[in-house]
Structures are given as structure tokens and as C-alpha cells.
Amino acid sequence: MIIVTGATGQLGRQIVERLLTRVPANRVGVSVRDPQKAQTFADQGVRVRQGSFTDAAGLAHAFEGASQVLIISVDKMGEECVRQHRTAIDAAVAAGARRILYTSQMGASATSHFQACRDHAATEEALRACGVPFTSLRNGFYATSAARFVGNAVESGRLALPADGPVAWTAHADLADATAAILADEGRFDGPTPPLTGGQALTFDAIAAIATEVTGRTTTRITVPDGQFREQLVDQGVPADMADQLLGIFAASRAREFATVDPTLTTLLGREPIALGTVLREQLSKE
Template sequence: MIIVTGATGQLGHQIVERLLTLVPADRVGVSVRDPQKAQMLADRGVRVRQGSFTDPAALAHAFEGASQVLIVSVDKMGDECVRQHRTAIEAAVAAGARRILYTSQMGAGATSHFQACRDHAATEEQLRACGVPFTSLRNGFYAASAAHFLGHAADAGELALPADGPVAWTAHADLADAAAAILADEGRFDGPTPPLTAGQTLTFDDIAAITARLTGRAVTRTTTTDEEFRRQLTGQGVPSETAAQLLGIFAASRAGEFAMVDPTLAQLIGREPITVETVLREHLLKG
């Protein structure tokens, strides 16, 4: 049985939906914090069990009978993130999984400027040491984050952010398709995958220009200092630690950590990846 964690989250839910087009529902199980939110999956024949990365006993039940376990990384950073991933890895090993898969990120490395990438690197080290074959999905930077940083710039006419560098912004939908394809073809990748990225890199100058084109309104990209951005975030109630972590994204992009483009994602999904313009158009329509 293929077990997917976080199956009610933005990425995990899409992975399960794609996986159900490739394998029978009775071969798929999900581990979720709130099984009621996954009732629609249970109605389709998916095994739904409660599981939490902070509860080893619950994970043992959720992972029972697993042939593969996909650990969708938590939305935390720092020591707590790495601890939770360790708990999930240990539970997958104890359940007898033949392979553990993990949603990592391009740029994962112990010296990254971005905390999340350092956390991914630490988790990958745990996977190397766990004694079970693993696949680490080196996902491109989420295009949804570009839309988040865009915020209300289309209305304000200004996109004010720290200096950045080129980023291979990549859609959740494409990464879900790739994860499902890899789960359905066990052992296709051993260890970290090549970067799973969209077909181009863009800076926030490019994103401002795309936004202007989509809306027909001028959007000026202005550059704040890191400290100005930090003060702006904390003034909005963002914890200082979180503000520092967000600034790490810009420092990492300036260092070129997210600038690689690779054809592997397109090969896996059998088509050209979704463009940032498409993601931004959807974001602007919702706004």
C-alpha cells in the first residue's frame, strides 16, 4: 500500500488525486491529522487513518502495511521541523516500508541562506541513515509563493520587496503529477531527484511586468532593504523569527540557489510545466 501524509493539504491532496488515476484506490492510504476532512477520499475506497508527526503511536497505525510512504514536509522551519520529519521516517521504517519518499526542495543544502533548505538537507541526511531506500523530491520553488509575495501590488501599483534573484517558480499541480508518477513507478529515482522545475526562471521584476500585462495597470517594482522589509513584517504582527526566515528566501535567490532549470519535471509529467503567468492569472482572478 502507498501511504501519503498530509493528504488534506495543498500539495498532498493533489498528489492523492493524481495517484488515484494511476493505481487502484485500495492500494492507496492516507495519514491525516483530521480524518473527517478526508471523508471524500474514504468514500472513494482510500484507506484513511489519523496520523500526526508528533504522535509515533498514531503514525504506526497510519503506516501499517505500507510498501511506500510519501512524507510531505511540514509547514514549519527549524529544529521542530526536523524532529517531526525524523518521527515520520522512523515510523515508516518500523512499518516495513520498502521505500520512503520525501518532498524536499531545490537548493536543499546545509549552507543554504534559507532555513527551509537547511531543514530539507538535515531530513535528507536522516533518510540516508535510515537503512531504507529513499527518494527525495527536489521540488522547484512553489509558484504560489510568488503570488503570495505579489499580494495586492496590482491594486497598489507597486511591488516593494528586497533585492532578489532568478527563481524557477513551479506549480503545485505539476509537482503533484510528478510525485504521483514516481510513486506509481517505484524505484524510478534513488536518492535526491534532479531539480523538479518549471521551464524558466523569473525575478520579481519579471513578475511585476507580467502582473502589469495581465491587469492592464502599471506595477512598479521597487527594492526595499532587508531591514526595511523585516520591520514591515514585524509591524504587521509577523514574529521576528518568521520574518528572518522569509528574508532568507531573498538572500538565497540572490545567491542563485533557485536559479537552476531542469527538464526532468516536463519528462515526468509528459508536457510543458504550467507557467508562472498562468498561476498569477488565477491568483489575480481570485483576488
């Protein structure tokens, strides 16, 4: 049985939906914190069990009978993030999984400027040490992150952010399709995958131009000093440590940690990846 964690989240839900087009529902199980939110999957014949990365005993039940376990990274950073991932890895090993898959990031590195990428690197080390074959999905930077920055700027017409570098923004839908394909073709990748990226690496200068085209309202890119940006975030109520983590994204992009454009995702999809402009259009239409 293929077990998918976090199956009610933005990425996890789409992965399960795509997976059900490739394998029978009785071969799919999900581990979720709130089973009621996964009722749609249960109605289709998917096994739904409660599981949390903070509850090793609960994960043992959620992962029972697993042939593969897909661990979707938690929305946390630092020691707590890596600790939860290790709990999930240990549970997958104990369940007898033949392979563990993990949603990592293209910039995963112990020396990254961005905390999340350092966390991904630490999780990958735990996977290497666990004794079970693994696949680390080196996902491109989520395009919805760019869309959130743009959404905040459209009203004012000012995209005021720190200096940045090119980023291979990648759509959740494309990564879900690719992940389902990899799960259905067990063992296609061993260890870290090549970067699974969109077709272009874009700076926020280019994104401002795309936002102007998409909305019909001029969006001007303005570069602000890192310190000023941090102060603005804190003044808006963002916790200081979170503000520092957001700044890490810009420092990492300036170091070109997210600049690689790789053809692997295109090959897996059998088509060109979704363009950032399409993601922006869809996101802004919801606001």
C-alpha cells in the same frame, strides 16, 4: 499500499487525486490529522487513518502495511520541523516500507541562506541514515509563493521587496502530477531527484511585468533594503523570527540557490510545465 501524509493540504490532496488515476484506490492510504477532511477520499475507497508527526504511536497505525510512504514536509522551520520529519521516517521504517519519499526542495543544503532548505538537508541526512531506500523530491520553489507577494502588491501597484535573484517558480499541480508518476513507478529515482522545476527562472522584475499583463494594472517593482523590509513585516505583526526567515528567501535567491532550470519535470509530465503567468492569473482571480 502507498501511504501519503498531509493528504488534505494543498500539495498532498492533488498528489492523491493524481495517484488515483494511476493505481486502484485500495492500494492508496492517507495519513491525516483530521480524517473528516479526507472523507472524499474515503468515499472513493482510499484508506483514511489519523496520523500526526508528533504522535509516533498514531503514525504506526496510519502507516500499517505500507510499501511506500510519501512524507510531505511540515509547514514549520528549525529543530521542530526536522524532529517531526524524523518521527515520520522512523514510523515508515518500523512499518516495513520498501521506500520512503520526501518532498524536499531544489535548494536543499546545509549551507543555504534559507532556513527551510537547511531543514530539508537535515531531513535528507536522516533519510540516508535510516537504512531504507529513499527518494527525495527536489521540488522547485512553489509558484504560489510568488503569487502571494504579487497579490499583496496589485492593489497598491508597488511590488516592494528586497533585491532578489532568478527563481524557477513551479506549480503545485505539476509537482503533484510528477510525484504521482514517481510513486506509481516505484524506484524510478533513488536518493535526491534532479531539480523538479518550472520552465523559466524569473526575478521579481519579470514577475511585476507578468502581473501587469495579467491584471491590466501597472505593477512597479521597487527594491527596498533588507532591514527596511524586515521592519515593515514586524510592524505589520509578523513575528521577528518569521521575518528573518522570509528575508532568507531573498538572500538565497540572490545566491542563485533557486536559479536552476532542469528538464526532468518536463520529461515526467510529457509536456511543458505550467507557466507562472497562469498560476498568477488563477490565484488573483480567487482574491
